[in-house]
Amino acid sequence: MGQRIDVEHLDVFYGKFMAVENVSMTINPNQVTAFIGPSGCGKSTFLRTINRMHEMTDKATVKGSILLEGRNLYSSEIDPVQVRREVGMVFQRPNPFPTMSIRQNVLAGIKLNNKSLTKAQADEIVETSLKGANLFNEVKDRLDSAAIGMSGGQQQRLCIARAIAMKPSVLLMDEPCSALDPISTLAVEDLIYELSSNYTIVIVTHNMQQASRVSQRTAFFNISDVGKPGRLIEMDQTTKIFSNPSNQQTENYISGKFG
Amino acid sequence: MSKISSFRVNLLSKNGLKSKVLFKNIKNNRLSKFIKPSSRVISRQRRQFDNFMKVLIFLSFIIVSIPLVSIIYIVVANGLTQITPYFLTHTMKGVMGGFSPFGGILHALVGTILITLGAMVISIPIGILTAIYLVEYAKGNKLSSIVNTLVDIMSGVPSIVAGLFAYSLFALFFGPTAVFGISGSLALSVLMIPTIIRSTQEMLNLVPNQLREASYGLGVSKFRTIIKVVLPTAFSGIVTGVLLSIARVIGETAPLLLTAGSIDSLNLNLFSGRMMSLPVYIYNEYSQGLAVCTNNIFGADCLSDIRMQRAWSAALVLFIFIIILNLVGTTIKKRILKKRGK
Numbered sequence: 305m306g307q308r309i310d311v312e313h314l315d316v317f318y319g320k321f322m323a324v325e326n327v328s329m330t331i332n333p334n335q336v337t338a339f340i341g342p343s344g345c346g347k348s349t350f351l352r353t354i355n356r357m358h359e360m361t362d363k364a365t366v367k368g369s370i371l372l373e374g375r376n377l378y379s380s381e382i383d384p385v386q387v388r389r390e391v392g393m394v395f396q397r398p399n400p401f402p403t404m405s406i407r408q409n410v411l412a413g414i415k416l417n418n419k420s421l422t423k424a425q426a427d428e429i430v431e432t433s434l435k436g437a438n439l440f441n442e443v444k445d446r447l448d449s450a451a452i453g454m455s456g457g458q459q460q461r462l463c464i465a466r467a468i469a470m471k472p473s474v475l476l477m478d479e480p481c482s483a484l485d486p487i488s489t490l491a492v493e494d495l496i497y498e499l500s501s502n503y504t505i506v507i508v509t510h511n512m513q514q515a516s517r518v519s520q521r522t523a524f525f526n527i528s529d530v531g532k533p534g535r536l537i538e539m540d541q542t543t544k545i546f547s548n549p550s551n552q553q554t555e556n557y558i559s560g561k562f563g
Numbered sequence: 564m565s566k567i568s569s570f571r572v573n574l575l576s577k578n579g580l581k582s583k584v585l586f587k588n589i590k591n592n593r594l595s596k597f598i599k600p601s602s603r604v605i606s607r608q609r610r611q612f613d614n615f616m617k618v619l620i621f622l623s624f625i626i627v628s629i630p631l632v633s634i635i636y637i638v639v640a641n642g643l644t645q646i647t648p649y650f651l652t653h654t655m656k657g658v659m660g661g662f663s664p665f666g667g668i669l670h671a672l673v674g675t676i677l678i679t680l681g682a683m684v685i686s687i688p689i690g691i692l693t694a695i696y697l698v699e700y701a702k703g704n705k706l707s708s709i710v711n712t713l714v715d716i717m718s719g720v721p722s723i724v725a726g727l728f729a730y731s732l733f734a735l736f737f738g739p740t741a742v743f744g745i746s747g748s749l750a751l752s753v754l755m756i757p758t759i760i761r762s763t764q765e766m767l768n769l770v771p772n773q774l775r776e777a778s779y780g781l782g783v784s785k786f787r788t789i790i791k792v793v794l795p796t797a798f799s800g801i802v803t804g805v806l807l808s809i810a811r812v813i814g815e816t817a818p819l820l821l822t823a824g825s826i827d828s829l830n831l832n833l834f835s836g837r838m839m840s841l842p843v844y845i846y847n848e849y850s851q852g853l854a855v856c857t858n859n860i861f862g863a864d865c866l867s868d869i870r871m872q873r874a875w876s877a878a879l880v881l882f883i884f885i886i887i888l889n890l891v892g893t894t895i896k897k898r899i900l901k902k903r904g905k
């Protein structure tokens with residue numbers, strides 16, 4: 305099941321540079337939430353704080369708190385590695401492990417963490433994860449061939465299968481379709497929509513049609529100037545953001561007016 | 564070789580053909596009346612310059628290949644005389660002067676293999692772990708820049724100094740007569756470690772960051788990510804680096820002369836007694852010069868230049884070793900580069 309996320313007064317830094325300032329928001333469980341905004345406004349940066357991926361970058365730090373079902377992910381007794389098992393991530397460019405087969409890629413999260421599985425358990429996980437990612441029928445006859453032999457769209461769905469094999473409660477997706485053709489994009493969008501009944505999904509996108517197609521709620525981020533931190537401008541029902549936003553900046557952005 | 568010739572072809576097709584086409588166009592073009600004569604002079608000059616450069620490049624290619632071809636020719640021609648099963652399976656124990664039995668290189672062959680294996684055992688873990696530390700853990704911090712400088716300095720250490728270092732280190736514990744195979748291994752490690760560090764660093768840097776992130780994103784710790792994702796991805800590249808570093812040190816003579824010494828018979832124990840190696844064997848044989856065969860009281864076969872023949876044959880064996888290491892290393896590397904290109 306999806307879990308609810310509450311972000312409270314979050315500031316995000318790269319060294320001394322503040323990339324995101326004072327974000328507070330609630331992300332509803334079992335819904336798709338879209339992040340939109342101009343390039344450099346900190347969407348990716350903020351997204352990566354939700355599974356504590358941000359701190360894997362050199363000198364990157366965070367102030368504030370993020371609660372996952374009331375549990376502060378940034379409290380000292382939380383293990384960031386464990387957080388990343390509960391909050392899965394799909395990246396902009398499909399990144400299957402090139403040394404592994406399709407099957408091994410799906411099982412990667414479990415195997416890399418040294419959990420042992422019986423053959424039957426492994427088969428079960430591979431099948432349900434690939435089915436969950438709408439990929440099973442396309443690859444069921446070549447599970448042992450190399451993952452890099454697939455099309456970009458298939459690779460991206462494999463990455464989604466790999467993420468859901470870990471049975472996370474939240475899935476973060478950073479522009480998951482930007483490297484894909486329109487047909488693969490449609491396949492991934494359908495998948496995102498289906499997944500939202502079981503997971504909390506956060507998706508960053510530059511494509512506003514995509515945001516309105518897949519998401520129930522949308523958050524708009526903006527920067528006042530280069531070198532200034534990004535801020536959350538407005539967050540609301542997607543239909544409201546795209547038809548009748550309350551903030552002038554949001555209005556300008558979605559209608560294509562800048563500055 | 565192929566690089567140079569393909570470059571020639573490029574030069575030919577890019578400049579030669581184009582300028583010819585250009586020439587034709589100008590001639591056929593009505594406008595050619597209006598083109599100042601000086602522009603034709605310039606193209607002619609350019610063509611002459613092209614030809615001159617082609618000749619120059621071809622000549623330098625020939626000059627470079629002369630020593631290469633002649634080395635291969637001389638080593639093979641001189642070395643083949645003694646390469647027999649007997650030569651490869653016998654030591655120099657009991658061989659006297661230029662008389663038959665002529666002896667062989669078994670002890671040197673085995674010694675070189677054992678000393679090199681010892682050097683690999685010492686240098687591979689140290690080299691790879693250092694590279695992992697530098698690339699994965701200490702990127703850009705103070706300690707890493709210090710270690711990087713040290714590695715640069717270390718790669719410039721003359722091989723004889725590496726030998727002195729290993730000898731004196733063992734002499735410290737076992738006295739001045741401490742000459743063993745493992746001491747030679749240590750000397751070679753000093754020479755191998757910087758090369759292994761550099762090549763491993765290069766291969767680790769080639770592993771796309773996306774893969775590390777994919778692994779972290781699955782809740783895999785950094786350590787396990789390095790062991791299970793980064794190293795397997797870089798594996799063949801690291802192997803290439805190690806092979807090439809072995810190829811570079813396997814012919815070292817001076818440090819082995821100091822540390823492992825020279826002996827006539829087979830020694831299988833790296834930790835006790837002198838141990839022969841191929842380069843030292845070659846040096847030893849050649850430096851003894853011609854044998855005296857005039858006073859043949861034994862009535863046995865005698866060859867006055869037998870030592871030179873043995874030296875050349877041992878050189879051929881060493882040469883083959885190095886060529887194999889290089890070939891295997893570069894084929895793996897080529898395969899990796901091809902994969903990345905895709």
Ligand SMILES: Nc1ncnc2c1ncn2[C@@H]1O[C@H](COP(=O)(O)OP(=O)(O)OP(=O)(O)O)[C@@H](O)[C@H]1O
Pocket residue numbers: 318321323341342343344345346347348349350361531
């Ligand atoms: N590794 C990093 N080190 C330092 N600064 C960074 C790093 N990554 C991003 N930044 C800076 O943080 C700010 C936000 O970047 P971020 O990538 O989060 O923007 P974004 O909204 O995702 O942009 P895009 O839509 O182009 O992906 C930018 O000013 C960027 O230069």
Ligand SMILES: [Mg+2]
Pocket residue numbers: 347348349478
């Ligand atoms: Mg981004």
